[in-house]
Amino acid sequence: MAGTEKRGSLIRAADSLFHRNGFEHTSIADIAAAARVPLGNVYYYFKTRGELVRSVTDHRLASVRARRAEWDALASPRDRLLAYVKSFENRIDEFTAHGCPAGGLCLEANKVGGPIARDAASVFRESLQWLGTQFRAMGLSDRQARANAAQxxxxxxxxxxxxxxxxxxxxxxxxxxxxxxxxxxxxxxxxRK
Amino acid sequence: MAGTEKRGSLIRAADSLFHRNGFEHTSIADIAAAARVPLGNVYYYFKTRGELVRSVTDHRLASVRARRAEWDALASPRDRLLAYVKSFENRIDEFTAHGCPAGGLCLEANKVGGPIARDAASVFRESLQWLGTQFRAMGLSDRQARANAAQxxxxxxxxxxxxxxxxxxxxxxxxxxxxxxxxxxxxxxxxRK
DNA sequence: GTCTATAGGCAGATAGAC
DNA sequence: GTCTATCTGCCTATAGAC
Structure with missing residues (x-):
């Protein structure tokens, strides 16, 4: 396993554990064990716990952006919104079992505060923007588009x-x-469009 | 300060800290300090941390029940629902600053699991029942009443x-x-009624 | 780059004087 | 009933051998 691959598997293990057990309730030792990396080695890839957390939020942000990029290739705003709904539908079991990763992280981050709170919110912020863009493209006023996105x-x-x-x-x-x-x-x- | 009063102030302090900082992120020492009770004395009133947490959820459940009992005195289901909305409105600033105590507890409890998860859910369960009852009283089918309550x-x-x-x-x-x-x-x- | 051993700190919980 | 001192264990982080 190459060096970079180890880093990646640590991020993926942390991502999964944060989702299942929450970010505060997950220790570095848990993450290391899940990724099958010795505890001390984690600190070669991430100087602090906060840096690992930050890498997980970056990873999540990148993956929702990639998903939206696919939807943006669709012809109409209605199709794009339906794709959004469809992807929600695909994850019903996962969300029922462990909640929404973004929502869970926001809530935990709101409690502890600090820089993590800003990172967690950015997933929501971009979602709201994207949803608003679709409704504006359907001809709604900016005000209505924002309201619909929030809803x-x-x-x-x-x-x-x-x-x-x-x-x-x-x-x-x-x-x-x-x-x-x-x-x-x-x-x-x-x-339009 | 009488013995029972000390117990009560520990519960209130824990309630407030759980709401502001989250239940996992709050230590017994934090609670003791907020209630101005020496650390060791906490264990005279609560054998374990879990017992204190349980007392807080009981306290919260009792207080939402008391609020609903007031609304139940109102004449029509529409009035009762409007009272529910009004009480939501009254807490906008608190919810914006620290989130919903019940929602936050549910989310944290869903992550850690254990008996706390069941206690946390009971606030939601009773809310759904009460809301459903109001809609049935307005003449809606059981199915529609449940759907509206969930929404x-x-x-x-x-x-x-x-x-x-x-x-x-x-x-x-x-x-x-x-x-x-x-x-x-x-x-x-x-x-009806 | 990799891994073991461990330092240092803070949490929950207890012992025992008063 | 009340409070101080302390035990035990887990967590983040580091030292240092390989």
Whole structure:
């Protein structure tokens, strides 16, 4: 296993453990064990715990950006939004079992504060921007587009929290059904691009 | 300060610290200091940390039950729901600053697991039941009543998470405006009691 | 670059004087 | 009932052999 690969597997192990067990509740020793790297070696790749955490948030940010880049290739804003909903749907079981990685990190970060809080928020910030862009492209006013974006993200986070709390996917399914109906009902007119 | 009063002030201090800093990030020493009780004395009132946590969740459950008991005295289900919305509105600043105590506890509990997860969920469970009861009293089917209850709680939790993450109350205000409009638009017909 | 051993600090919990 | 002193264990981080 090459040096860079080890670094990558540490980040992936941390990412997974943060998602499953929370960021505060995960120790460097847990991460090292999951990645099968001796404890002390972790500090060769990351000077501090904070640096590892930062690398995980960077990794997550990059992966949501990549997903959005795929959606951006679609023809209409409605198609792009439907792709967003579809990808939500694909992760129902994961979200029911462990919650939303971004939402969980935001909540933990809001409690502890510090630089991590800013990094965690950036996933949400970019999501809101992207969603808003789609609604503006459908001809909505800036104000309405922002409101819709907030409603979608907020509904998503809330439904995931309920599903995770009760270990019951129906809360997410309800939200997705509402979303699909809503997008289907929206007037298609005034679309640009 | 009498013995029972000391116990009470420990619970209140823990309640507040759990809300502000999270339950995992709060040590017994923090709680003892906030309540101005020497560290060792805490263990006279609570055998373990878990027992203290349990007492805090009991205390919170009792306080939301008391609030609902007041709303139940109101004449119509619509009035009761509006009282629920009003109490949400009254706490906008608190929720923006520190998030929802129940939501935060649920999320942390979902990560660590154990008995705390069940206790945390009971606040949500009772909220869903109460909300559902109001919608049934307005004449909605059981299915619709449950769906509406889930949507309200989920929208609430999601909007609070966004407001807390961005330290911006507008996300909660948007949700409340939507809620008020929705309740205003709902047909009043078929109400019983 | 890799790994073992361990330092140093803080957490939960207990012993025992008062 | 109250409080100080302290035990034990886990965590982050480092020293230093290989």
């Amino acid at each position: 979608i993200l907020s509904g998503r986070q809330g439904s995931v929290l309920l599903a995770n709390t009760f270990k019951d996917p129906k809360f997410i399914r309800l939200e997705i059904a509402r979303l699909k109906k809503w997008l289907g009902d929206m007037p298609a007119g005034n679309e | 309200i709680l989920s929208g609430r939790q999601g909007s609070v998470l966004l407001a807390n993450t961005f330290k911006d109350p507008k996300f909660i205000r948007l949700e409340i405006a939507r809620l008020k409009k929705w309740l205003g638009d709902m047909p009043a017909g078929n109400e």
